[in-house]
Structure formats: C-alpha cells, structure tokens
Amino acid sequence: MKDNIFNKMSGLDDESVDKITEMFPDMNNNEAERIFRKTMEKISGSEEFAAGDSVSGIEHVKSRNFWIYGTMAAAVLIAVVTMPMMFSAMKRSPDPSPVTEDDSTPPQLMELTTETSVAKTTAVSENPINQEHTETAAAQETAPQTKKTVLKVQIPVTKETDKSAQTTMAAKKDPVKTGNGNVTVQPGTSTTTTVVTSKAATTTTAYPTPENGIRAQMIAEGKLPKDQPRLTLDQAKQIVRSAESQRLTGTKKMDAIFKEFNKIAGSFDLYFGSGIAYYTYYLDDNGDTEILMNYGNYTVEYKNNKDGGGYLLTQQPVSFMNLEELNEAEKKCITSQYHRRRSILMDELPDDQPRLTAAQVQEILDQMSDEDMKSDYISGESEFIKRLNAIHGKPDESFGSGMLYCCYYLDDYGIETITVEYFKGGTFYENANNGDQQEMYSER
Amino acid sequence: MRLFYMKANQEVMFMADDNIESSCRENILRYGSYVKAIIVNRAGSMASREDIEDCVSDVFAEVYRSPQSLPSTAEEMKALLVTVAKRRGIDLFRRLRYRSSISADSDQLGKLPSDDDTETEVDDRDMKRALWKAVEQLGDPDSAIIVYQYFYRKKIREIAEILSMSAAVVYKRSFRARQKIKEELIKQGY
Numbered sequence: 164m165k166d167n168i169f170n171k172m173s174g175l176d177d178e179s180v181d182k183i184t185e186m187f188p189d190m191n192n193n194e195a196e197r198i199f200r201k202t203m204e205k206i207s208g209s210e211e212f213a214a215g216d217s218v219s220g221i222e223h224v225k226s227r228n229f230w231i232y233g234t235m236a237a238a239v240l241i242a243v244v245t246m247p248m249m250f251s252a253m254k255r256s257p258d259p260s261p262v263t264e265d266d267s268t269p270p271q272l273m274e275l276t277t278e279t280s281v282a283k284t285t286a287v288s289e290n291p292i293n294q295e296h297t298e299t300a301a302a303q304e305t306a307p308q309t310k311k312t313v314l315k316v317q318i319p320v321t322k323e324t325d326k327s328a329q330t331t332m333a334a335k336k337d338p339v340k341t342g343n344g345n346v347t348v349q350p351g352t353s354t355t356t357t358v359v360t361s362k363a364a365t366t367t368t369a370y371p372t373p374e375n376g377i378r379a380q381m382i383a384e385g386k387l388p389k390d391q392p393r394l395t396l397d398q399a400k401q402i403v404r405s406a407e408s409q410r411l412t413g414t415k416k417m418d419a420i421f422k423e424f425n426k427i428a429g430s431f432d433l434y435f436g437s438g439i440a441y442y443t444y445y446l447d448d449n450g451d452t453e454i455l456m457n458y459g460n461y462t463v464e465y466k467n468n469k470d471g472g473g474y475l476l477t478q479q480p481v482s483f484m485n486l487e488e489l490n491e492a493e494k495k496c497i498t499s500q501y502h503r504r505r506s507i508l509m510d511e512l513p514d515d516q517p518r519l520t521a522a523q524v525q526e527i528l529d530q531m532s533d534e535d536m537k538s539d540y541i542s543g544e545s546e547f548i549k550r551l552n553a554i555h556g557k558p559d560e561s562f563g564s565g566m567l568y569c570c571y572y573l574d575d576y577g578i579e580t581i582t583v584e585y586f587k588g589g590t591f592y593e594n595a596n597n598g599d600q601q602e603m604y605s606e607r
Numbered sequence: 608m609r610l611f612y613m614k615a616n617q618e619v620m621f622m623a624d625d626n627i628e629s630s631c632r633e634n635i636l637r638y639g640s641y642v643k644a645i646i647v648n649r650a651g652s653m654a655s656r657e658d659i660e661d662c663v664s665d666v667f668a669e670v671y672r673s674p675q676s677l678p679s680t681a682e683e684m685k686a687l688l689v690t691v692a693k694r695r696g697i698d699l700f701r702r703l704r705y706r707s708s709i710s711a712d713s714d715q716l717g718k719l720p721s722d723d724d725t726e727t728e729v730d731d732r733d734m735k736r737a738l739w740k741a742v743e744q745l746g747d748p749d750s751a752i753i754v755y756q757y758f759y760r761k762k763i764r765e766i767a768e769i770l771s772m773s774a775a776v777v778y779k780r781s782f783r784a785r786q787k788i789k790e791e792l793i794k795q796g797y
Contacts, residue, residue: 169757169785172738173651179739180648187754188640189761194660195639199632201664206631206671599655600762 373445376432387429394428394444396465399454403463403476413578413595416477417458424454431456461576481559482575502557503572512556519555519571521592524581527551528590528605536588545588551581558583631671638685642666642692647759649696653703662699666691734797741791749784752777 175183190198373379381387402423406416424431424444432453433443439459446452454476455464466473478492481501486508489501506512527550535546544552551571552558558569559577567586573579581603582591590603646662647654654662669691670677670684678684742750748770755761755769763781767774 169738169753169788172735172742172754172757173648175648175735175739175758176732179736180644182739182743183754183758184641184644187751187759189755189759190636190640190643192636195632195635198639198660198664198667199635201661202631202635202667202671203628205664205668206627599760 373432373448373450376443376445377434378428378430378432378445381430391429392427393446393448394424394454396446396452396454398427399424399444399446399463399465400476407478411595413461413576414458415595417456417461417463420463421456424456480576482572482577499560499562501560503555503559506557516556517554518573519551519581521573521579521581523554524551524571524590524592525603528603531605538586538588545585547588547590548583548585551583561585627671627674630677631667634684634688635667638688639663639667641685642688644758645689645692646696646699649693650699650703654699658699658703662695663692666695669695734792737792737795737797738788741788744791745784745787748772749780749787752781753784753788756781 378387378391382389382391402420406419406423409419411419421442424442428444431442432445432450433441435441435443436458439457441458442456444454444456446454451467451469453466453468455466456462457464461477462479463476464473465476479488481489481492481504484492484501484504486505489504489508493500503512503516507514507516527547531547531550538545538548548558548569555571559572559580560570562568562570568582568584570577571581571583573581578595580593580595582593583589591600592603593600643659643663646659646666650659650662666688670687678687742753744750745753751770752766755766756763761769763774763777766772766781767777770777772780
C-alpha cells in the first residue's frame with residue numbers, strides 16, 4: 164500500500180526467518196487444526212496421484228453385461244406406459260382424500276437404502292461451528308462421492324374405508340418439494356392399502372431437501388444432537404444486524420454471520436456454488452423457508468420457497484441505495500451518515516465523482532504538516548480532509564460518538580477503506596477481505 | 608496395509624496408513640509455524656491470511672501425498688518442508704502478482720538482472736539486514752510487536768491478544784518502536 168521501510172520486512176534471508184520462527188512462532192492450535200483439515204482434504208482428494216505422476220501398464224476392462232441394458236430399457240418402458248395412466252387417474256379422482264389412517268395398526272419399520280450425492284461434503288469439517296469459511300481449490304476439485312445411507316422410515320399400514328378407492332395422489336404440487344403428498348397403492352386384490360408418505364419418497368431422490376442435506380447427515384451420524392434447533396428468521400435478522408452494526412463488511416462480515424448461524428443450527432443444510440460459495444440454512448423441516456448466504460456479493464437473503472418471496476437481510480451497499488433506503492439505513496445506524504451518496508442523489512456531486520486511491524491518500528498525507536492534520540473545531544475539517552474531499556467529493560460515511568471519524572470507500576462496496584480521525588488526524592487503511600489494517604503516516 | 612518407517616527425534620516410529628494422519632498433524636504442529644514464516648517471507652504483503660493457510664496446507668499435502676517416500680529423520684523432514692515451502696511461496700507470490708495484474712516486466716523474479724539491478728538488490732539486502740538487526744535490538748515486547756505487525760501482518764487487536772496487552776498499549780509501543788528503528792537506520796546512513 165505504501166512504500167515505507169517496514170514493507171521491507173519480507174524477502175528476508177534464511178537466517179532472519181529462522182530467528183523469527185524461533186522467537187515469534189505464529190501458529191495457534193486452531194490454525195494448525197484448520198491447516199491439518201485442509202491438508203487431509205487435499206491428500207484424500209488427490210489419492211496417491213499428484214499432478215505430473217505418470218501411469219503405465221495395461222488396464223483390463225471387463226466386458227459389459229448386456230442384461231443391465233435390458234433392465235434399463237424395461238424400466239424406461241414401464242415409466243412411459245404408467246405415467247399417462249397416473250395422470251388420467253389423477254384427473255378422474257373426485258376426492259383427494261379417500262384414505263383414512265387407522266391408528267390402531269402399528270407402524271412398520273422399513274429400510275430404504277438411498278444413494279445421495281455429497282459432492283461438497285468433503286469440504287465440511289466435522290464440526291462446522293468452529294469452521295471458518297474458506298474457499299479452497301481442493302474443495303472445488305474434490306470429485307463427487309456417493310454416500311450410501313440406510314434410513315429407517317415409519318410406514319403406517321392403514322385400512323381403506325372406501326373399498327372402491329382407486330389410486331390417488333393427494334398432493335397437487337410436486338411431492339418432492341411439498342413433502343406431504345399421499346400416494347395410495349392397491350396391491351392386488353387385498354383390501355389393505357399402504358400409505359407411503361412422500362417424506363420417505365424424498366429420501367430416495369437427489370433433490371436437496373432438509374432431509375438429505377449436510378445438517379441432516381451430521382445428525383444421522385451423531386455429530387449433531389437430534390434435537391439441534393434450526394435457525395429462526397428472527398435470530399438470523401439479529402445476527403446480521405449485529406454483524407453490520409460492528410461495521411464488518413465483505414468476507415469478514417459473512418464469516419462472522421456464518422459462525423453465529425452455525426452456533427445455533429449446528430451446520431448449514433446445503434453448500435453449493437463454483438467460485439462463489441452459497442450456504443443454505445433451512446428454517447423448517449420441509450424446506451419451505453430458508454436463509455441463503457451468498458459469499459459472492461456478501462448478502463444474506465431470506466427466501467420463501469412456497470410463494471417465491473423473500474428479501475435481503477443484509478443492507479445493500481450504500482453506493483447503490485436510493486434516497487429512501489439511505490434514510491432507512493441512517494435511521495437504523497444512528498451514529499452513521501452517508502454524505503457522499505446523499506450528495507450524489509441530491510445532485511450536489513456528479514454520478515461519476517471519482518474515488519480516492521490509497522496511493523493518492525498517501526501522496527496527500529506526505530504533503531501535510533502536523534498543523535494541517537488538526538481539524539478546525541468549528542468546521543470539523545482539517546486541511547488534510549479538505550484535500551481528500553477535493554478528489555472524493557465527500558466522505559462516504561462519518562460515524563462515532565465522542566471520537567469522530569470519516570471514512571472514504573476506495574471501492575463501491577466499502578471493502579477497502581481509509582478512515583480518518585477528525586480531530587487527531589490519524590489515518591487508517593483497512594481491507595475487510597484480507598483483514599489488512601495499517602496506520603498510514605507521513606513519510607516527511 | 609502399507610507400512611513404512613519414520614524416525615522423529617532419533618526415535619524410530621513404525622507407521623501404518625492409519626498413522627499418516629497423526630504424523631501429519633504432529634508435523635504441522637512442529638513445523639507449521641516455520642513453513643508459514645517461509646511462505647509469508649516469500650509471498651510478502653500481497654497474500655491474504657487464507658492464501659497463506661492454503662499454501663501451508665499445500666506444502667504438507669505435497670509432502671504427504673507419497674508417504675512411502677517420506678524422509679526418515681526429523682532433520683530430513685524439516686529440510687524437505689523448507690524446500691517445498693520456498694518453492695510454494697514463490698509460486699504463490701507469482702500467482703498473486705499475476706492476479707494483481709502487475710506487468711511481467713516489473714516482475715523481479717522473471718527478469719535478468721542488469722548491473723544497476725544487482726547494485727539495488729545488494730543495497731536492498733543490506734537494508735533488510737540492518738532493519739532486522741534494529742528490530743532485534745528493540746527487545747521484548749517491542750520487537751515482537753513489529754514482527755507481528757509488519758512480518759505476519761497482524762492487526763493491533765490480534766497482537767494485543769497474543770501478547771496479553773491492551774490494543775492502546777500495543778499501538779503506542781509500535782509507534783515508539785518504529786521511531787526508534789527509523790532513527791537507528793538514519794544513523795546507519797539509510
């Protein structure tokens with residue numbers, strides 16, 4: 164960021180590095196554990212074959228069994244024939260609920276063996292509460308694995324009151340999504356009808372639901388308690404508000420939210436994305452509502468999958484707010500004022516008002532005397548702040564009570580910022596993504 | 608089951624596949640900070656904390672990918688880790704430079720040195736040596752503060768936590784220490 168002598172504290176000779184490691188080792192147990200987990204992921208992801216390894220020899224391939232093709236063709240044929248029949252039966256069915264459950268019949272336990280794709284679960288630690296969000300190349304490169312799980316599903320056996328009832332499908336919506344569709348099957352001439360709830364059916368699909376997500380697997384494997392509560396919308400709102408009131412932005416904000424969510428829910432339900440990571444926390448067991456964390460644009464969103472509604476829990480960046488949103492944001496955070504955006508919206512500053520760069524700030528700083536850094540107690544501005552404003556227009560934000568600060572965003576999202584203490588003139592550079600925080604001072 | 612031997616601190620350890628994990632964990636605890644320091648030193652200020660952690664895990668993954676060819680003594684293990692760490696650190700530096708779209712012309716690593724460059728490089732090296740000496744002379748805890756702040760790029764808050772001090776004290780000591788170092792270097796003609 165700036166060319167001062169302390170930036171030369173890298174590229175030291177081996178002897179100095181040895182001494183630094185000996186005198187000031189920097190690796191705590193948490194960090195070592197994180198590195199260990201990443202290492203094991205990389206090792207298991209690559210098996211024994213690293214890039215550049217050569218393989219020689221002949222692989223004998225078994226001849227394929229043609230009966231498999233025959234079975235597959237038969238399955239497709241059955242599906243093609245039965246689907247129109249099912250649809251016509253649905254249309255003809257006058258009453259969607261001809262079946263009543265007989266509580267006196269004890270439920271039968273049935274084992275369903277499901278194969279669920281868990282491509283990304285390899286990147287998840289055993290205890291995601293303490294896990295920090297890290298997008299590793301290894302996690303993305305990890306080949307999808309197939310996990311076999313045996314689920315015991317209670318299937319109540321009921322007696323049909325209406326003997327003439329035909330096959331019906333109560334759920335008009337996709338049963339996989341709604342999770343409440345009842346399918347009635349009439350086996351042969353028997354009067355007994357088996358009712359299979361679609362909750363069992365959902366487990367046989369690869370569609371991501373709360374029941375086959377990562378959190379559910381962790382509960383099934385005993386890594387999380389069975390009564391682990393789910394995140395609630397209110398809790399999510401409170402956590403997001405708390406992170407934002409601490410003035411966290413970018414990855415830092417998302418990591419803080421992620422940790423707090425995991426403290427409550429134990430783990431996220433789904434993890435997906437390539438390049439940009441998304442985490443889903445279902446708010447209910449049916450997957451009707453969810454909280455979606457998007458690490459790409461640093462947002463947390465509430466989504467209602469039933470009606471397609473939803474809204475952002477995170478504040479959108481100030482640089483993109485309209486006047487109404489700006490007023491709301493200032494109301495929420497009473498010590499902050501967003502001067503630059505307000506001036507742009509009020510046409511006091513042009514839309515394309517340039518932003519400061521760190522190099523420009525350093526250059527201005529180098530030209531300042533101690534007196535220039537002190538603020539005038541009436542206007543609140545110092546010569547230094549005036550010079551910054553000459554380029555930037557106005558500070559993006561001012562905040563604080565007692566000690567006042569003004570903050571200049573070096574980008575639209577406020578990831579890189581320069582913060583100036585109004586009266587003392589201390590100048591700080593901060594990068595919210597990599598945690599870099601340095602005081603800037605004049606080289607004069 | 609594949610079996611192999613590994614000597615650690617002159618003790619012979621009998622290792623099976625199952626022990627790779629524990630051996631890896633142990634070596635991360637033992638040499639992790641050393642590997643990290645090498646990478647930080649090579650990659651400089653451009654690397655984020657995540658980049659550094661990722662690179663450290665790359666080093667251990669590279670070493671443990673072929674457990675049958677693991678070194679047999681602790682010294683050999685350290686030497687192997689140092690070699691891999693240096694290489695990985697340079698790779699990371701190049702990758703980050705490329706990412707930050709600095710032109711290849713300004714990349715000192717890929718450039719043939721001219722006489723002027725050699726002179727500058729020698730000056731730079733001397734300066735770094737003098738700087739490190741000045742930091743060492745500060746004594747505890749000031750030298751620790753400067754190393755954590757400018758070598759490991761830690762925040763004042765984190766340093767305060769490590770050294771069990773308040774952030775304000777760390778901030779003040781860092782300021783005074785920097786003044787001292789500057790004066791020392793000016794005395795030496797830098």
